[in-house]
Amino acid sequence: MKDIRQMSDQELINLYQSLYEGVYVFECYGPRDYQLMLAAEEELRRRGYKIVRRVEVVKQEKFEEVIG
Numbered sequence: 001m002k003d004i005r006q007m008s009d010q011e012l013i014n015l016y017q018s019l020y021e022g023v024y025v026f027e028c029y030g031p032r033d034y035q036l037m038l039a040a041e042e043e044l045r046r047r048g049y050k051i052v053r054r055v056e057v058v059k060q061e062k063f064e065e066v067i068g
Helices: 009-025 031-046
Strands: none
Touching (some): 009 031
16 A cells, blocks of 8 residues: 555545545444544645545334344
């Protein structure tokens, strides 16, 4: 993998979105993934990007299994 500072904006955005999904949506990540996500976020902000996190609330369908 390229160094974060050498990635294009789009590569960095894709990396951040992928890591964010693993951490917050699937909750399947390791310490390195989390550190890389924070580093990508910091680099995006340095480049002038603002990260907007959105939460979507949807009604659960009857066929979806309830976990937890």
